[in-house]
Amino acid sequence: MPNEPAKSSPPPPLSPEKQKEETEYLARRLEQCASTLREVPPADQQKLPPGTLLLLVRYLEERILQVLAPGSLSEFRWGGATHRRGSAQEPREGYGQVAAFYDEVLGGRFGMEEQLVFEVLGELRGKAILDVGCGTGRFSIPFAERGARVTGVDLSPEMLAQARRRASETNLPLELMDGDAMAVDLGDRRFDVVFSSLAVTHLPELAPFVARMRPHLRSGGRILLSDMHPNAQRMGIPVGMPIEGTYRFIRHHIHPISEYFEAATCAGLTFRRLVEYPKEWVQPLWVLVEIGEPVAVR
Numbered sequence: 001m002p003n004e005p006a007k008s009s010p011p012p013p014l015s016p017e018k019q020k021e022e023t024e025y026l027a028r029r030l031e032q033c034a035s036t037l038r039e040v041p042p043a044d045q046q047k048l049p050p051g052t053l054l055l056l057v058r059y060l061e062e063r064i065l066q067v068l069a070p071g072s073l074s075e076f077r078w079g080g081a082t083h084r085r086g087s088a089q090e091p092r093e094g095y096g097q098v099a100a101f102y103d104e105v106l107g108g109r110f111g112m113e114e115q116l117v118f119e120v121l122g123e124l125r126g127k128a129i130l131d132v133g134c135g136t137g138r139f140s141i142p143f144a145e146r147g148a149r150v151t152g153v154d155l156s157p158e159m160l161a162q163a164r165r166r167a168s169e170t171n172l173p174l175e176l177m178d179g180d181a182m183a184v185d186l187g188d189r190r191f192d193v194v195f196s197s198l199a200v201t202h203l204p205e206l207a208p209f210v211a212r213m214r215p216h217l218r219s220g221g222r223i224l225l226s227d228m229h230p231n232a233q234r235m236g237i238p239v240g241m242p243i244e245g246t247y248r249f250i251r252h253h254i255h256p257i258s259e260y261f262e263a264a265t266c267a268g269l270t271f272r273r274l275v276e277y278p279k280e281w282v283q284p285l286w287v288l289v290e291i292g293e294p295v296a297v298r
């Protein structure tokens, strides 16, 4: 379940020492997965993205297969179904293919994240918000419904088309811009909040992104970044979607928490908040980072 496609030629068999080391590692990880499964209260399980915990187990299963039978991985199981393993695609192309299914596959399963984002944002009426990688408008639409003036940017015309359709159905005035967050011309627009969910993982580096957004912050403005936790990604939470029998992996980059911190400080901004949640789990699934006003110079 790592985000890379299966290689056409299988890796060489592991040495007996490496195989023992791997097996011991897997046994430890399996025990952690088991305790994660035991700890999640049934009510919270409903809020998980599809098959999250199962994914951890599947990941381990795949690692076991890699150790015991290299080259045997042509299928990928997700959400209770078996999919062919698609090759990883660049975001523009990848999201172009999943756009029509995105909202349905997500199916409101990221409620845990949405709840925290709205709690942290507080009152939105009259606020100017930039939603970077807005996709189909999962946040842009409710931001606008709560009275914010929303600008959404996305590099996938197909994802934006879904957002446009939803905006027109709800009669909400969204400004939607087609382009790469690192290149799109934002002119002299300034925002109270630069927000992004599940999108900065597609940027190779965070520091240039935060630096690019800084001039577009109003005085007192903040940058709020929400994504899957980097360690959960390392454990195999995939980025992509199962569509019509094939799991479409979309190329992403894992940003350790320290990178968020560095990105803020390099841009001369304050690293204001870090939430790794749910915190009672063995491995938190999500990360939320808030970056705020410039660091005061004495």
Ligand SMILES: C[S@@+](CC[C@H](N)C(=O)[O-])C[C@H]1O[C@@H](n2cnc3c(N)ncnc32)[C@H](O)[C@@H]1O
Pocket (backbone or CB within 6 Å): 091, 092, 095, 132, 133, 134, 135, 136, 137, 138, 139, 153, 154, 155, 156, 159, 179, 180, 181, 182, 196, 197, 198, 199, 202, 203
């Ligand atoms: C997983 S979707 C998230 C969409 C939405 N924010 C949400 O939370 O449902 C990631 C989105 O980021 C967009 N994206 C990826 N890289 C981007 C970039 N460099 N600039 C703008 N958008 C980007 C993709 O096209 C896609 O719509």
